[in-house]
Amino acid sequence: MKTSNHQTVTLGMGCFWSPDALFGQLAGITRTRVGFAGGTTENPTYRQMGDHSETVEMDFDPSIVSLETILHVFWSNHNPVNINDYKGRQYRSLVLYRNPIQMDIIHKVMADREVQGNGRPDTEVAPLIHFYLAEDRHQKYYLKRYPDALDKLKPLFPTDEELTNATLAARLNGLAKGYTNMDKIIHEIRTWLISSEEQEEIIRLIRRIKW
Known part of the structure; x- marks a missing residue:
């Protein structure tokens, strides 16, 4: 149900199954898909992920749900320092932006959370290079x-x-x-x-x- 007024952002916060459900239930999110991003390996799969991370990509209508709200949900629902006690690139705290406006919003939300006493999240922020869709069984x-x-x-x-x-x-x-x-x-x-x-x-x- 994508509207003409939509944006897309890609987030990593551990295993992608739960984030797919977490963000999928929010009004204003028009589509969610899980996949692999943040690395350089070409054509990754779940069994051969290379240096990518599990991520959820979402389309959203900013007139209904803002990127700021999405980011607050993101940081309030995982521990960026040690995701599920797992160390490695498959599970990373990751925000991948698509334009300078998104980048500015991301850094502002991070700074605001730090001022509010939540600490600066240990999250990698980078431009999206490519999002690879995961296999159907993961969607x-x-x-x-x-x-x-x-x-x-x-x-x-x-x-x-x-x-x-x-x-x-x-x-x-x-x-x-x-x-x-x-x-x-x-x-x-x-x-x-x-x-x-x-x-x-x-x-x-x-x-x-x-x-």
């Missing part, structure tokens, strides 16, 4: 643990690519992980810029899912 990982949900969603999103890119799938992935609830998702759907008939059809469908 919307928690949602895919519910076969009935996939069956119910199949008519709307017949391919893995369509499911991965869907705003609705991002929200339901957040629900499957426990980051949101059905009432919140339904309330948001009724604000989407689609007809009321389409809204209610989607709501009826997701209410029938057996979790």
Whole structure:
């Protein structure tokens, strides 16, 4: 459900499954995808990641959710110094920006958090060079643990690519992980810029899912 007014940012905060669900449940996030970035290895895979890190890439509508808000969620939900007690490039605290405006916002939020007594996060900040999409089995990982949900969603999103890119799938992935609830998702759907008939059809469908 990408709007004409959208931006993209790529973040690393450990294993990418949970961040995909964490950010996917936020209103204003229109798409999430997990993949590999931050390194130089060409065409990485999950088993051959090279010097890349696990990351989540998200499209967002800044009129609904700001990059500042996204960054506060990011730094409030992981420990940049020692992610999951794991040392190595696969799991890094990482913010990859796409333009100088994003870079300025990132450094301002970092400075503000330091002034507020949160300390300066030990996070690598760098320009995005390339984002490599991870394999289908890693996309919307928690949602895919519910076969009935996939069956119910199949008519709307017949391919893995369509499911991965869907705003609705991002929200339901957040629900499957426990980051949101059905009432919140339904309330948001009724604000989407689609007809009321389409809204209610989607709501009826997701209410029938057996979790």
